[in-house]
Amino acid sequence: MALVLTPNIDNPDGFYDALVQAHEGLNADESAAFNARLILILANQVGNEETLRAALKTAQGA
Amino acid sequence: MTAPLTDRYAVTHRLYPYRRSADQDAAEPARHPVVVVGGGPVGLVTALDLGLKGHRVVLLDDHEGVGTGSRAICFSKRTLEICHRLGAGEQMLDKGVVWSRGRVFHDRDEIYAFDLLPEAGHRHPAFINLSQIDFERFLAEAIARANAEGAQIELRGRNRVDAVDPRADGVSFDVMTPEGPYQMEADWLIACDGARSPVRDMLGLGFEGRVFEDNFLIADVRMTADFPTERWFWFEPWFKSGASALLHKQPDDIWRIDFQLGWDIDREEELKEDNVRARVDAMLGPDVAYKLDWTSIYTFQCRRMDAFVQGRVVFAGDSAHQVSPFGARGANSGVQDAENLAWRLDLILRGVAGETLMQGYNRERVMAADENILNSTRATDFLTPKSAVSRTFRDAVLHLASDHAFARPLVNSGRLSVPCVYGRLPGFGADALEGGPDRSRPGAPCPDAPRGEGYLLDGIGDGFQLLGINAFVPDAFDLDGIAVTGLQLEADADIKARYLGVADHAVYLIRPDQHVVARWPVYSAEAVIAAIRAHLGR
Ligand SMILES: Cc1cc2nc3c(=O)[nH]c(=O)nc-3n(C[C@H](O)[C@H](O)[C@H](O)COP(=O)(O)OP(=O)(O)OC[C@H]3O[C@@H](n4cnc5c(N)ncnc54)[C@H](O)[C@@H]3O)c2cc1C
Numbered sequence: 393m394a395l396v397l398t399p400n401i402d403n404p405d406g407f408y409d410a411l412v413q414a415h416e417g418l419n420a421d422e423s424a425a426f427n428a429r430l431i432l433i434l435a436n437q438v439g440n441e442e443t444l445r446a447a448l449k450t451a452q453g454a
Numbered sequence: 455m456t457a458p459l460t461d462r463y464a465v466t467h468r469l470y471p472y473r474r475s476a477d478q479d480a481a482e483p484a485r486h487p488v489v490v491v492g493g494g495p496v497g498l499v500t501a502l503d504l505g506l507k508g509h510r511v512v513l514l515d516d517h518e519g520v521g522t523g524s525r526a527i528c529f530s531k532r533t534l535e536i537c538h539r540l541g542a543g544e545q546m547l548d549k550g551v552v553w554s555r556g557r558v559f560h561d562r563d564e565i566y567a568f569d570l571l572p573e574a575g576h577r578h579p580a581f582i583n584l585s586q587i588d589f590e591r592f593l594a595e596a597i598a599r600a601n602a603e604g605a606q607i608e609l610r611g612r613n614r615v616d617a618v619d620p621r622a623d624g625v626s627f628d629v630m631t632p633e634g635p636y637q638m639e640a641d642w643l644i645a646c647d648g649a650r651s652p653v654r655d656m657l658g659l660g661f662e663g664r665v666f667e668d669n670f671l672i673a674d675v676r677m678t679a680d681f682p683t684e685r686w687f688w689f690e691p692w693f694k695s696g697a698s699a700l701l702h703k704q705p706d707d708i709w710r711i712d713f714q715l716g717w718d719i720d721r722e723e724e725l726k727e728d729n730v731r732a733r734v735d736a737m738l739g740p741d742v743a744y745k746l747d748w749t750s751i752y753t754f755q756c757r758r759m760d761a762f763v764q765g766r767v768v769f770a771g772d773s774a775h776q777v778s779p780f781g782a783r784g785a786n787s788g789v790q791d792a793e794n795l796a797w798r799l800d801l802i803l804r805g806v807a808g809e810t811l812m813q814g815y816n817r818e819r820v821m822a823a824d825e826n827i828l829n830s831t832r833a834t835d836f837l838t839p840k841s842a843v844s845r846t847f848r849d850a851v852l853h854l855a856s857d858h859a860f861a862r863p864l865v866n867s868g869r870l871s872v873p874c875v876y877g878r879l880p881g882f883g884a885d886a887l888e889g890g891p892d893r894s895r896p897g898a899p900c901p902d903a904p905r906g907e908g909y910l911l912d913g914i915g916d917g918f919q920l921l922g923i924n925a926f927v928p929d930a931f932d933l934d935g936i937a938v939t940g941l942q943l944e945a946d947a948d949i950k951a952r953y954l955g956v957a958d959h960a961v962y963l964i965r966p967d968q969h970v971v972a973r974w975p976v977y978s979a980e981a982v983i984a985a986i987r988a989h990l991g992r
Binding site: 398 | 829832835836839840841842844847851857858859860862863864866
């Protein structure tokens with residue numbers, strides 16, 4: 393499964409807002425922990441190893 | 455209460471110089487059907503719309519015309535459509551700079567571009583840029599033309615509303631003039647007196663919301679330059695004149711420039727000409743000659759009143775709701791408030807609808823205000839991240855966006871004003887046109903389309919309208935004192951795309967403000983009558 397790098401989020405502004413809101417009231421450590429949990433949840437949704445490796449690479453490159 | 459009048463700003467065009475009115479010499483306070491407080495864009499549109507509908511309107515403003523200083527520049531398609539109906543659109547379109555494209559940069563890279571009207575066949579463009587000063591002047595000129603044709607719209611300059619006494623069947627209030635105070639009464643008082651609304655304070659009503667902890671330096675500069683007429687926006691610009699920057703063309707070789715300065719600044723220092731010039735020079739390069747036309751520093755807020763209708767006092771525009779300007783939703787939404795309340799008040803004053811019709815104004819424009827506040831809050835939060843983690847995400851989006859298309863829709867430098875679709879509110883029935891286009895569903899404003907030598911919207915509005923597309927509708931009938939007219943059309947490609955979708959024929963019921971009330975595949979008198987009565991709350 394190829395990594396999707398074209399727009400694929402249904403409601404970009406709504407998602408971004410919810411993401412930032414989810415961090416409200418968290419300190420830096422709590423935010424980092426939240427992000428870690430979120431990444432693992434999303435990674436499980438992706439599943440495919442090749443895709444996950446491609447995502448890691450893309451994040452490194454930016 | 456008897457404080458003398460003072461100028462809060464200098465006036466560029468004395469559109470309505472103070473003249474003594476007979477009301478000032480009346481033994482008893484004169485009673486008027488409608489009094490509008492405030493001669494900004496919203497008050498002027500309200501007065502003009504009601505005046506053209508045949509009502510006697512008095513507008514009071516504590517100054518004598520349009521102030522200097524620069525505020526709104528971006529006026530939307532919907533605003534132009536409304537102003538066109540009111541006879542002021544042509545001048546705006548002639549003078550305004552037409553644009554629809556925007557580009558967003560991060561540092562030096564272009565990371566996002568948008569085109570707001572990628573489609574032909576509309577009289578009006580997605581946006582024009584025009585100074586608010588000219589926008590208001592054109593409205594005042596349209597009022598003068600309407601008066602020459604018999605309208606009764608009276609603009610009273612240097613008339614300041616100082617005290618308001620609301621009653622069950624109207625409002626009585628005190629007005630201050632250069633020649634002293636007098637009293638007036640009105641059946642309806644429309645408060646278009648701006649974000650600091652003295653009328654709102656006089657009624658002790660709240661105005662809660664958020665202040666964004668950031669300052670924006672607005673500079674209008676005069677120069678001849680051949681940058682395209684696009685909205686250019688930079689996050690973390692390479693020229694380092696601010697945390698973000700904006701460049702946008704206006705008429706008369708004026709360019710709007712906007713720099714984000716941050717929260718802890720020395721306003722006076724920043725406004726010194728040398729300091730402003732240093733920022734502008736860095737942006738434009740050393741060889742560009744320009745003149746500073748206007749500079750000021752703003753902080754922005756998003757807030758609204760709980761309810762815009764308070765008995766016989768109705769709030770519209772900035773007095774009712776305020777947004778940050780990223781999205782051009784202030785004046786544009788206020789003009790839509792004005793048109794939404796004008797047709798309702800017309801029916802109420804003519805006695806063909808009850809006072810409760812105004813509750814629909816409250817519902818619909820509160821919904822619109824919430825939509826505008828949500829959008830401009832999101833844009834402002836992206837520009838001015840409110841926490842470290844939100845800045846981390848923002849910067850991640852900006853970095854990813856230059857290489858990866860997926861991140862570009864997350865870049866937010868302002869989502870520009872579009873009209874609200876009221877469909878899920880009371881008064882709008884279910885959509886009965888199977889396969890009909892989403893954009894013309896109940897609650898939406900009618901999309902424009904070419905028609906003969908002109909445009910579809912030219913023939914719609916001011917009353918209740920039936921539109922039969924490849925379908926029969928009657929020419930005209932009267933329902934409980936309300937005139938309903940019909941227009942039959944054969945669909946061409948544009949009308950089909952905008953009104954039929956996959957349907958072969960359709961009947962639309964449209965209100966005086968050109969919003970769709972209901973639509974069906976074919977005409978049925980019972981269905982139309984029921985829909986109008988339901989909409990008017992009968
Ligand atoms: C920098 C900046 C950029 C902006 N850009 C845009 C844009 O591009 N597009 C857009 O749509 N909007 C924009 N806006 C917002 C826009 O300027 C406002 O939304 C608009 O002016 C609101 O109009 P209004 O008629 O409600 O109020 P105002 O324009 O504030 O008018 C209120 C009037 O009431 C009068 N008044 C006040 N008190 C009294 C009293 N007691 N008695 C009598 N009269 C009184 C005032 O003198 C004034 O004339 C911008 C704003 C700023 C600050």
